[in-house]
Amino acid sequence: MSREMLINVAESEECRVAVVENGSLEELYVERASLGSHVGNIYKGRVVNIESGIQAAFIDYGVGKNGFLHISDLHPRYFSHARGGGHIESIGRRKALKERPPIQECLRKGHEIVVQVTKDGLKTKGATLSTYIALPGKYLVMMPWMRKNGVSHKIEDEDERKRLRQILEESDPPKGRGFIIRTAGEGCSKRDIQNDLRYLKRLWRAIEKRIETEGAPGELYQESDLVIRALRDVFTSIISKIVCDSENVVRKIRDFFSIATPRVKKKITYYDGKVPLFHKYRIEEEIAKVQSRKVQLKSGGSIIIEQTEALVSIDVNSGRYRKQKNAEQTAYESNVEAAVEIARQLRLRDLGGLIICDFIDMRDANHRKGVEKAFRMAIRTDRARSRVLGISRFGVVEMTRQRMRPSLQSSTYLACPNCGGTGFVKSHESMAIEIIRQLNLSASKDQIKRIELFVSPEVADYLQNIKRAALAQIEQLSDKRVIIHSAPEYCGEKHDMVCYNDRGSAVKL
Numbered sequence: 001m002s003r004e005m006l007i008n009v010a011e012s013e014e015c016r017v018a019v020v021e022n023g024s025l026e027e028l029y030v031e032r033a034s035l036g037s038h039v040g041n042i043y044k045g046r047v048v049n050i051e052s053g054i055q056a057a058f059i060d061y062g063v064g065k066n067g068f069l070h071i072s073d074l075h076p077r078y079f080s081h082a083r084g085g086g087h088i089e090s091i092g093r094r095k096a097l098k099e100r101p102p103i104q105e106c107l108r109k110g111h112e113i114v115v116q117v118t119k120d121g122l123k124t125k126g127a128t129l130s131t132y133i134a135l136p137g138k139y140l141v142m143m144p145w146m147r148k149n150g151v152s153h154k155i156e157d158e159d160e161r162k163r164l165r166q167i168l169e170e171s172d173p174p175k176g177r178g179f180i181i182r183t184a185g186e187g188c189s190k191r192d193i194q195n196d197l198r199y200l201k202r203l204w205r206a207i208e209k210r211i212e213t214e215g216a217p218g219e220l221y222q223e224s225d226l227v228i229r230a231l232r233d234v235f236t237s238i239i240s241k242i243v244c245d246s247e248n249v250v251r252k253i254r255d256f257f258s259i260a261t262p263r264v265k266k267k268i269t270y271y272d273g274k275v276p277l278f279h280k281y282r283i284e285e286e287i288a289k290v291q292s293r294k295v296q297l298k299s300g301g302s303i304i305i306e307q308t309e310a311l312v313s314i315d316v317n318s319g320r321y322r323k324q325k326n327a328e329q330t331a332y333e334s335n336v337e338a339a340v341e342i343a344r345q346l347r348l349r350d351l352g353g354l355i356i357c358d359f360i361d362m363r364d365a366n367h368r369k370g371v372e373k374a375f376r377m378a379i380r381t382d383r384a385r386s387r388v389l390g391i392s393r394f395g396v397v398e399m400t401r402q403r404m405r406p407s408l409q410s411s412t413y414l415a416c417p418n419c420g421g422t423g424f425v426k427s428h429e430s431m432a433i434e435i436i437r438q439l440n441l442s443a444s445k446d447q448i449k450r451i452e453l454f455v456s457p458e459v460a461d462y463l464q465n466i467k468r469a470a471l472a473q474i475e476q477l478s479d480k481r482v483i484i485h486s487a488p489e490y491c492g493e494k495h496d497m498v499c500y501n502d503r504g505s506a507v508k509l
Helices: 158-170 190-211 227-233 249-260 264-266 283-290 328-351 365-379 406-412 430-442 457-465 469-476
Strands: 001-010 014-021 025-031 041-052 058-062 067-070 112-119 128-129 140-144 150-153 177-181 218-219 243-244 268-270 295-296 303-309 311-317 352-359 385-389 394-401 450-455 481-486 496-499
Touching: 001 227, 001 352, 025 227, 025 283, 025 328, 067 112, 067 268, 112 283, 150 158, 150 481, 158 177, 158 190, 158 457, 177 190, 190 218, 227 249, 243 249, 249 264, 249 268, 264 450, 283 328, 303 328, 303 496, 311 328, 328 365, 365 385, 430 450, 430 469, 430 496, 450 457, 457 469, 457 481
Parallel strands: 001 243, 067 128, 150 177, 243 268, 311 352, 450 481
Antiparallel strands: 001 014, 014 025, 041 058, 041 112, 041 218, 058 067, 112 128, 140 177, 295 303, 303 311, 352 394, 385 394, 450 496
């Protein structure tokens, strides 16, 4: 298995990181300078409003739009002393919602509070904040004001889990801080963990000093850029090569690894070919497919992905796949292939929230279990947290996936100004019928003497030819003049109607 990481930063406005396995794009991360993410940043904020009805507070943390802090993300150190204030929680054992005091007893307007952004704002929504601070290193995550240590659930080998716990305990982690060994820590040495531990201790000391001296609102810690985050969070020992098309970034990568894992520096390669890096590895073609709503499967089937405000719907179609004579077997094999591809598309498009997957109907209960198992196995490699429910008799799987930032589609595309993002516009005939109705209404007003209509050239042509008789009838019966202007800048359903009285003044309908 050949797994490579490609880093494209030749264009300063955009940074792209791709993970390729045997020529297939498996992971894609895109960050634009104009749309920088705040996830992971730590701020000293000020409470500006408390909404007891939804048990949440809105925090001004200095970026313009207030952040959202729910009571479930409020650390017990902010609870009143009568209700357990100052309590240091254990990792993985947060106080249940019913055991927490009302948020209005914990916070007051104007209070200063240390928060971390866990999810970027989406459209009109502000960012989601938490007071449970998490500082990630290469192998460890430090959680201040917590106690006990943990190991990532994705490390399943029990002997390895015990070994890592023992190394961490022997490394004398500071009290009053919890640590989680990340998935990347699997197989690492004691020296690696101790180096990471020293780095995180130095980092937190620097942040503590800023907490004492900085005013609110203000930034205390800024998360690393996409390249460093990818090296820290995505890079693993199974990646055989890192290829980057910028000399400056290559130097930065080598500096990072010289501190974290010096033995990895030999895997870094600078690409200076004339053909752009992503074209060389045929990644641009894969990215173009990611932007499409329809994804073809190798067997001839396809999946259709639709994003809505409330959820993401994914529909599986068998298409031309007819390998098996048995329809049940055909559905099963199509669904298994689709399950693997759906998991890949969720990672590539960074889709989050509620997701509904509609597989092809299967009658055999064992087949339904087989598709569900294949889907769960494929989703395990995803770094985002997800929860998958069992497959129903109708072949529907419901799941939720952690949304860390806006999806690739919403950060790359703008909604069409003609259709408003629906993908549909009214036909010329429908627009003409609607305009005739509006003309009849306007012509019925006594004060109106002249009506001027501005429409697209296509609609103007339809009105002046197919609907010429209807327009003439309106003018004759109402004794009003109707003038149609063909406006090239008007597209789709856009149109304007301006009415004038006998003095030539515009009349508002």
